[in-house]
Amino acid sequence: MHRWSELFIPTLREAPADAEVASHKFLVRAGYIRQLAAGIYSFLFLGNRSFNKIVAIVRQEMDKIGQEFFLPVLHPREIWEASGRWSLMGENLFRLKDRKGADMCLGMTEEEVMTEIARKELRSYKQLPQIWYQIATKFRDEPRPKAGLLRVRQFMMKDAYSFDIDAAALDVSYKKHYDTYCRIFDRCGLKYMVVEADSGAMGGKESHEFMVRTPAGEDQIVSCDGCNYAANLEKATSKLEGVEDLRPEGDGKPLEVHTPGQKTIEDVARFLGVSPKNKIKTLALMGEEKDGKTGKTKLRAIVVLTRGDHQLNEAKLNGMVAQATRPMDEGEIKALFKSPAGYLGPIGIEWAKDLKKDALPVLLVDKALEGRSNLIAGANKEDYHLKNLTPGKDFHPTAYADLRAVTAGEGCRNCGNALRIDTAVEIGHIFKLGDRYTEKMGARVLDKNGKEVTPIMGSYGIGIERILTAAVEQGNDENGFWLPPSIAPFEIVVSPTNVKDESLLSVAQDIGQRLGAAGFDVILDDRDERPGVKFKDADLVGIPFRITVGKKVTEGTVEVVLRSTREVHDVTIASIVEYFQGALRAKA
Numbered sequence: 001m002h003r004w005s006e007l008f009i010p011t012l013r014e015a016p017a018d019a020e021v022a023s024h025k026f027l028v029r030a031g032y033i034r035q036l037a038a039g040i041y042s043f044l045f046l047g048n049r050s051f052n053k054i055v056a057i058v059r060q061e062m063d064k065i066g067q068e069f070f071l072p073v074l075h076p077r078e079i080w081e082a083s084g085r086w087s088l089m090g091e092n093l094f095r096l097k098d099r100k101g102a103d104m105c106l107g108m109t110e111e112e113v114m115t116e117i118a119r120k121e122l123r124s125y126k127q128l129p130q131i132w133y134q135i136a137t138k139f140r141d142e143p144r145p146k147a148g149l150l151r152v153r154q155f156m157m158k159d160a161y162s163f164d165i166d167a168a169a170l171d172v173s174y175k176k177h178y179d180t181y182c183r184i185f186d187r188c189g190l191k192y193m194v195v196e197a198d199s200g201a202m203g204g205k206e207s208h209e210f211m212v213r214t215p216a217g218e219d220q221i222v223s224c225d226g227c228n229y230a231a232n233l234e235k236a237t238s239k240l241e242g243v244e245d246l247r248p249e250g251d252g253k254p255l256e257v258h259t260p261g262q263k264t265i266e267d268v269a270r271f272l273g274v275s276p277k278n279k280i281k282t283l284a285l286m287g288e289e290k291d292g293k294t295g296k297t298k299l300r301a302i303v304v305l306t307r308g309d310h311q312l313n314e315a316k317l318n319g320m321v322a323q324a325t326r327p328m329d330e331g332e333i334k335a336l337f338k339s340p341a342g343y344l345g346p347i348g349i350e351w352a353k354d355l356k357k358d359a360l361p362v363l364l365v366d367k368a369l370e371g372r373s374n375l376i377a378g379a380n381k382e383d384y385h386l387k388n389l390t391p392g393k394d395f396h397p398t399a400y401a402d403l404r405a406v407t408a409g410e411g412c413r414n415c416g417n418a419l420r421i422d423t424a425v426e427i428g429h430i431f432k433l434g435d436r437y438t439e440k441m442g443a444r445v446l447d448k449n450g451k452e453v454t455p456i457m458g459s460y461g462i463g464i465e466r467i468l469t470a471a472v473e474q475g476n477d478e479n480g481f482w483l484p485p486s487i488a489p490f491e492i493v494v495s496p497t498n499v500k501d502e503s504l505l506s507v508a509q510d511i512g513q514r515l516g517a518a519g520f521d522v523i524l525d526d527r528d529e530r531p532g533v534k535f536k537d538a539d540l541v542g543i544p545f546r547i548t549v550g551k552k553v554t555e556g557t558v559e560v561v562l563r564s565t566r567e568v569h570d571v572t573i574a575s576i577v578e579y580f581q582g583a584l585r586a587k588a
């Protein structure tokens with residue numbers, strides 16, 4: 001049994017001045033963590049106990065489906081060049097040189113190292129499937145570390161990789177991880193949801209994120225209460241209500257109309273007496289691509305058209321064009337459109353026919369405009385707009401794509417119910433990578449017919465700190481937080497109200513010892529402090545149950561306080577072990 005008086009638990013009354021989210025404030029105040037530098041934290045005694053409990057749960061569940069490895073954090077440049085990510089990862093990758101001047105980096109993920117092992121060692125379909133995982137430190141040179149453990153530069157991840165002979169086998173490995181992740185997060189006591197996700201810089205096709213709803217989160221998730229549809233905003237779609245197209249005017253050809261001083265979508269719609277839904281919004285952007293070898297930035301005009309009342313989702317666009325974009329400056333707008341901003345449209349410009357092949361400006365049209373007719377857009381001429389514009393007839397998009405951001409209240413694509421949007425924090429992410437890494441790095445195995453094939457991969461991550469922070473965000477009030485018992489540093493704190501009263505202290509010690517012997521994780525608050533001070537600390541530090549050993553001892557009872565609801569139960573000292581066996585172990 002641990003005794004508080006002998007431990008280092010530096011609780012604070014005040015949170016750090018820059019702390020905005022609950023987990024940051026309380027993990028520092030409760031003495032779990034201390035900052036060493038921006039985005040780099042030390043875990044002290046309580047924090048490390050909780051951390052180790054999370055790791056143990058993750059390991060127990062992962063051991064049921066995979067094999068644990070331990071990989072280096074220090075990587076040679078060559079393997080990242082082989083996968084093509086040495087330049088792709090940009091400034092997020094921590095880079096350094098060894099004493100001989102060779103380029104190295106600190107691993108932020110381990111696809112390269114795992115694929116290198118697979119490339120050298122796997123020879124036959126008979127060796128597949130393989131699921132390899134590790135629990136280790138990762139680094140990421142985050143531009144703006146903040147929010148305590150939510151956005152950090154050094155962190156612990158469980159990362160797993162599967163190697164399979166074909167897509168059907170990958171489905172099996174993927175499902176195993178999906179189910180395992182559900183078991184892990186259930187055991188960690190989190191209220192989470194599984195959402196469809198974008199695979200971003202990882203490449204690949206299918207992907208799911210495990211998310212915990214909290215105002216502290218940096219992701220936005222779209223979900224439906226009517227069915228189980230849920231997706232990251234970067235990926236979400238919705239069902240749109242039909243829009244009535246305008247009738248053609250005149251001979252049906254593009255028709256110039258004078259719109260003096262009318263620049264915004266709303267102004268023009270009002271001026272012409274139409275709905276913004278009949279208008280095209282023209283977004284003028286520049287795609288920037290850094291050449292890995294020369295370091296020079298290549299620019300390409302990317303113009304996006306959406307319905308007048310819709311918003312562009314930048315993540316969808318970046319996924320589509322595989323590069324970063326920024327708004328065009330005035331000069332760039334003039335050069336392409338020959339018109340001031342406010343009157344831009346797709347007519348009179350030669351657009352690229354192929355996104356990848358030719359260097360002409362790219363015209364991407366949101367799917368909500370596909371099949372529409374007689375729309376209104378800028379005429380590329382000051383104070384003028386064009387009526388009667390029909391995509392595919394009057395102008396030819398490089399491609400149609402789903403580029404718009406879903407908004408709350410739109411209909412679910414499955415059941416039509418109104419969608420909701422919440423912020424959330426990501427605690428796990430699973431990807432079907434396909435052959436992106438195995439192909440590039442040259443991993444091959446022989447199939448049943450003796451033919452060489454490329455194995456396909458899945459990649460699966462869990463952020464250990466994220467589980468802790470999500471749990472704190474999920475369970476806190478003005479006085480502190482409470483963790484689910486499975487990941488709390490202690491399950492029960494036993495607090496005698498006065499340690500100078502020897503009979504109270506000896507009852508408290510006896511209770512602690514009996515609970516400890518029964519397998520509960522107990523801390524005895526034997527500090528010579530006023531009860532108020534001890535209760536304040538107990539409320540702060542995340543322990544889900546408190547036993548107050550006070551006056552009622554003379555009647556043979558103590559008080560059990562459930563931290564989350566503050567419910568108080570009188571429990572007889574004789575039955576205290578049975579009480580906790582019911583309260584804490586019954587569900588397990």
Ligand SMILES: [Zn+2]
Nearest residue numbers: 224227412415
């Ligand atoms: Zn639905």
